[in-house]
Amino acid sequence: MQYNRQRREVILDRLIWSTQFENFLATKWTTAKRFGLEGAETLIPGMKEMFDRAADLGVESIVIGMPHRGRLNVLGNVVRKPLSQIFSEFSGGIKPVDEVGLYTGTGDVKYHLGTSYDRPTRGGKRIHLSLVANPSHLEAVDPVVVGKTRAKQYYSNDVGRTKNMAILIHGDGSFAGQAEWRQTFHSDVVVDLVCYRRFGHNEIDEPSFTQPKMYKIIRNHPSALQIYQNKLLESGQVTQEDINRISQKVGSILNEEFLASKDYVPKRRDWLSAYWTGFKSPEQLSRVRNTGVKPEILKNVGKAITTLPDNFKPHRSVKKVYDQRAQMIETGEGLDWAMGEALAFATLVVEGNHVRLSGQDVERGTFSHRHSVIHDQETGEQYCPLDHVIINQNEEMFTVSNSSLSEFGVLGFELGYSMENPNSLVMWEAQFGDFANGAQVIFDQFLSSGESKWLRQTGLVVLLPHGYDGQGPEHSSARLERFLQMSGDDPFVIPVMDPTLRKQIQECNWQVVNVTTPANYFHVLRRQIHREFRKPLIVMSPKNLLRHKDCKSNLSEFDDVQGHPGFDKQGTRFKRLIKDQNIHSDLEEGIRRLVLCSGKVYYELDDERKKNNASDVAICRVEQLCPFPYDLIQRELKRYPNAEIVWCQEEPMNMGAFSYIAPRLATSMTSLGRRTFDDIRYIGRAPSASTATGFYSVHAKEQAELVQKAIQPESIKCNAVI
Known part of the structure; x- marks a missing residue:
């Protein structure tokens, strides 16, 4: 209980500073921006002043990238994310939902989240603010913000690049006149301001554990809010009654929002731009479409x-x-x-x-x-x-x-x-x-x-x-296994594969082909x-x-030739799997081996098959690895009921697609009543620390051996590593 109370008090403290600043700035006391105020809280009035000035100079949209420090204040008081939503997120509240009331996302910590808002300015204009979500690799958001801003400039025909602006904040900052410089000279502005943290790294941190002397000084140092209030009182622009009234008002607002957070219901997905209107979430069905052209x-x-x-x-x-x-x-x-x-x-x-x-x-x-x-x-x-x-x-x-x-x-x-x-x-x-x-x-x-x-x-x-062409370990592999390992599909569950109901790609995090x-x-x-x-x-x-x-x-x-749902008819849409080009009947009981592969090794396997006249070997290409084409794999398994099942790749066993393919292929076989891992053979390079050899002669020997083993007339009794 004490932990939660302390955490809440720190959050309220951080928000109350900036909310009081906003109230001050909304009045005639705008001279506050001229005072040299230290600390994270100085970020808020400075940014608001910059946004107002930028709007006066013709800026219509601002994309922001920033670190954790000061983020709650920017979200709540600059970009206007509802305070009740912020409180709800800290209390582990309801997850956001889409327009049909469903949600499958994981969410993220509060200091990583972004939002957007059309903000009114003191000059009577409106400016669109977009704070981009980012991970704990703070500076990683910088190129994303710059790219998003450049896209806004392109799509809004902002030839002079004066209507859309990027702001990158790292560490605490203050702003004085940068908007005018940027609009006049069309160049970047960099401000380096040394600040301090009044609190520790987060709400539950105790910085005096490791910095006792420094934080003794900080505790005794008046806060920026106190300095600000004293300056205003000394100038005669406000009275103590004014300050008390504003403090009471702000405290009341924050407490009301805190109470409202208990019943806060997240809104529908926010796509940030009207361009995204009508696009569907993973929970909504999007039918497969043809992609051929007249x-x-x-x-x-x-x-x-x-x-x-x-x-x-x-x-x-x-x-x-x-x-x-x-x-x-x-x-x-x-x-x-x-x-x-x-x-x-x-x-x-x-x-x-x-x-x-x-x-x-x-x-x-x-x-x-x-x-x-x-x-x-x-x-x-x-x-x-x-x-x-x-x-x-x-x-x-x-x-x-x-x-x-x-x-x-x-x-x-x-x-x-x-x-x-x-x-x-x-x-x-x-x-x-x-x-x-x-x-x-x-x-x-x-x-x-x-x-x-x-x-x-x-x-x-x-x-x-x-592709493995003998060019050495730095010019062979795109580390296919890494992308497949990060794929978010379940290897032991076959999803709905009916083409009129399939949402397999929508529900996956990306596609790998x-x-x-x-x-x-x-x-x-x-x-x-x-x-x-x-x-x-x-x-x-x-x-x-x-x-x-x-x-x-x-x-x-x-071309746009129309046919049966289009999975095999050339020219209508992408083929997730290309079946053997030499076999055309629906049932091939005489085929002794089905070789599944992906990428350019197919052409080497096909050449070896032709050289050996191995017409009893079928070769299928898995063109879309993720999400896995269960329906088409099962179609091929049914076609070759007596065939050995082989996965052939040119990458080492601990790389490439094998570790991704094997459990999904086993799931496909199990659902058809066939044996699983005992029936799957691997042919490829042995496990390795390096992606590829640096010696061309070694590469050529390895490549020739794995292709030969995949087509060999003898039965493949166990995994063959080269």
């Missing part, structure tokens, strides 16, 4: 993005690439990876969506495959064909930008950008998938869990080049936009498949 549109946009100006002089190798792409559209055959991607971008632009891609070398492509920006070899002039998909196209409808070597910063920026408007395809591509390691905080704290903790959806796409055809890549990108919710998409993108002779698709696989 053949005539494919032809038209294909011609537009492969045509270069007559007077433009590209490098001869690039010219050859574009001539080949034009031929692909003309014949409708042999479309490669880059062409499939370009068609996805172009068709989304035609439909009115913003498409944005950033990362290291993305304009050219790390593997010199994309060439989305072409350079005239004589003048240096640049030309981007995707800027000319439609007549009089706004050039910023498609944005491709090379970024700096800061995976953490750039991924955070693009995450913030993607949160502003769901009608946009926002992508970040790592130079190599391994480089995602540098952005792990953004993946762990924001992308994988942001919707669960903070009720914020994002459709961000992350492209991570992945390892796609093997240009057409399927086209559809998975378009799928991000063509549905009523948003989920992050992690793509294990290829390297050697970019130019692989067999990794091609025909134009007919991109």
Whole structure:
């Protein structure tokens, strides 16, 4: 009881300071901002003054990122989060619900939460304030705030970047004149102010345990509120009666809000922006949609993005690439990876969506495959064909930008950008998938869990080049296992898989795919936009498949041909699993082995099968690893009732998809009455501390052995590690 009372008193103290400041500022006594007040409480009047001044200077929206210190005051008294809600959260109150009264999120500690509010200013204007949720990695929110602000500038046509502003606060701060500087000189303002904590780290901390001398001085030092009151009394602007009256009023407000918190009912989901109106929560059904495009549109946009100006002089190798792409559209055959991607971008632009891609070398492509920006070899002039998909196209409808070597910063920026408007395809591509390691905080704290903790959806796409080609441990693996390990689906429960009722992706925290055809890549990108919710998409993108002779698709696989729910009919939607291309009957009792795999190893397995004429081996590609395609896996298990079940991967056993696949595959088999783990064979590299060997000869030997073992004529009696 004593603990709870003490905790409440500290919370009330922190809120009462700022609430009294707000009352003072609402009166004529605005000269208070000129006083040098120390401590966290000085943050509040300074920020309010800055917001008011910013609104007078034309700012319409402010995005804020900040640490824990002073956060309750900012939430309650600047951004106007209901005080009853804050009290309710501290008392472990009711979890927030959506518009249909359901909620499955985990929530977060109070000092991590954000909110938004349209705040009236003293000048009679309104300014939209958005405080972004963040984890305990405090500075991790900085790039997210900057990206979200940049998106607001783009979508509001804020060309001068004067209507939308970002504020990053770390440590306690005070503000004096920065709004005028920023609006006049269009540059950042940095204020470094040394402060102290009047209380400890949190409500129950006792700082004198470790800093007795310092906190003896602090206890004897008058608070900022006392200093402020004394200054006002000395100036003759207020009387002691005024101060008492305001204190009583504020105390009454806080106590009323505290009592109201006991019955506080959280409101529906707040998507921060009108752009998100109508998008569905994980509890609401969103039907699967087709993603194919009419053949005539494919032809038209294909011609537009492969045509270069007559007077433009590209490098001869690039010219050859574009001539080949034009031929692909003309014949409708042999479309490669880059062409499939370009068609996805172009068709989304035609439909009115913003498409944005950033990362290291993305304009050219790390593997010199994309060439989305072409350079005239004589003048240096640049030309981007995707800027000319439609007549009089706004050039910023498609944005491709090379970024700096800061995976953490750039991924955070693009995450913030993607949160502003769901009608946009926002992508970040790592130079190599391994480089995602540098952005792990953004993946762990924001992308994988942001919707669960903070009720914020994002459709961000992350492209991570992945595949074992003998390029060593730093250029082979995007650490597929990490993304699968962070997936929030239950491996022992098969969800509802009826295509008219399925919410599997909606209920998962993100999607992880390892796609093997240009057409399927086209559809998975378009799928991000063509549905009523948003989920992050992690793509294990290829390297050697970019130019692989067999990794091609025909134009007919991109079109809008209608068929049975579309899971097998080419050209209608993304294929979560691609069944064996050599077998077409519904029941294949003569097949002795079913090899399940994902990614580019499929092509090596298929080549080995052809070389050995192993027609009794079926190979299926699991294109969507997470969430797991139980229905399609079970379809294949039924098709091959006598087959050995093998999972083949090129990654070491403790990496790759095996640890994710095995229990889900076992669950699928058990539900069909088949044996489980005893029936699942692993073929791949042995467990390893390093992702890959640095010696090409060793890599080639390992790769050849695992492919041979997967197709060998002898029965596979136990797991085969290479």
